[in-house]
Amino acid sequence: MTINALARFTVPLEKRAALEKLCRVPGASPMVLGLLVASTGGVIVADILAVLGYFNLGWTCLLNTFLMYWQFTVAHDSIHRSAAKNQKLNDLFGHIGMATFAPQISLGIFRWAHIQHHRFTNGPKDPDNWMHGPWWSLPARWSLLEIGYLLFIMKNRDPIAMRHLRGTLLNAAITLAIAAALTYLGYGMHVLLLWFIPSRLVFILVGCVFFWLPHVKDDVESEQDLTLATSMRLGHEWLLTPLCQYHNYHLIHHLFPTMPAYQHVKAWQLLEPELRQRNLQIQHGFAIQPVIHLST
Template sequence: MVQTAKSRPERSGPDFATLALLVAMYALLFGNFALHAWRPLPLALHVLVAAAAIHLAFTVWHEAVHRNVSSRPWVNSAVGILGMFPYMTPYFMQRWIHLQHHARLNERDDPNSIYVDGPFWKIFLRYPRALGYAGRLLARDPRTPAQRIADLLGVAAVVAIFAGAWLGGALVDLLLLWLLPVALAKIAMDWYINYLPHVGLPAHRYKGTRVVDVAWLTPLVLGHNYHAIHHLWPKLPWHRYREVFRERLDMLRENGVPIEHRVFERRFPARELSAHTPLSG
């Protein structure tokens, strides 16, 4: 019997593809810093390499959030913390926010609604709302004491690195080789994960996330153009999205999953996101 994406058991061993991304990410980051220190290339190239490395970080921490790296919780937490660190963001806080996005997909209180309720080029104007959501989250803090300590240590490590760079006269280098690439990677991630899959779609299990089935986009965004597959089967690893899309295409069409074949077309933000439409299924 051929198992479908729905019937496959949860992971029992480590996901070596995600672990390889984690290693590649840090190899690129540290290698880029070392090369810049000893034999610098044009600055723009260093910035792009660092941005590419941090681009890999999203998939690493995202898999950890959904416990797809290992059956051992501590491994997922460790990989998530390491994967999130280049973003300078507390992992356990972001994990909770991301899981709220899954629970409240495209509803008014979906934390990711800020990315889709206006034109993408105005997204910078909506970023303060994300900080406001994080502030409200901290007010009722759902994290365990250990998770709060881990997040605090992560923030302290980032502050210590920047303080050390300032004292050592390398602050400008750190801003150019870390902070600027984070901003570039964040903009890219917001486009292919938060905006492209959800803009203009309703609060619905099947109709709330689109697939953009474009071959050249798949390797660039590590398969996240099949984001509807992730929302339907969060326990499926990122490197199997396209395979399962092909396998379950008829079912996806029957349930009205939006499937598109062009990347650059005009997509309109929904005028109203329903706060009451339940997630079916």
């Protein structure tokens, strides 16, 4: 069997110790813990003040959208088991993060789908293919993330995914029941503006920033060329690194999925000379389309 060298990336021996240190999972990721407390606590306080009439519902809708957006790293690093060394604590962080903006989706189904994306990036078995399509369809695709995953699972009938799907259906039923009960009690507008609309707006932001932009050039599969299947975004790092939650270095994440997100910058600095010798797609600044850099 022929091994495709482009589908692999070998870290030089002299840099492996430094890389291993960057990949080390802490007792509790300070980034995850900070975002979890700030985002979850912020949403709870904002909701209480809005229900009591101290906050305008429209402005709180926007505030909750902003606060919920930061739960992506909480859920995502938990999926990759890099939120905490203890796996029960790691998953607890993930469950809380998911419950804040997407209680209808189980952590298990999100983990399964995302790991499939890493295994089959840009290929026919990548569930994130749902995130790509005609430009006019993109906001709807991003806002209906769970529908895309559901269709993918029902089409492929993966036994592990089907098992996790049962948990998601239970979550969805409980979420729907709570929303219906609150609406019956006269809080329907609160459900709409404090959770449903912010949740969908966050899905659009997450779909765009983390699922679509790093793979806007999706015609190269990772099995064909690992470093050309995912982009790097270089420039304006002072702004884009926090806004993208370190996923402007998305190629680093695909090379080392269990690395805590806040270590991506150091990993790029460590391995940039070697990566510059590979085929790369680089998005400069705020550009959408990447510039292709082919190794010579």
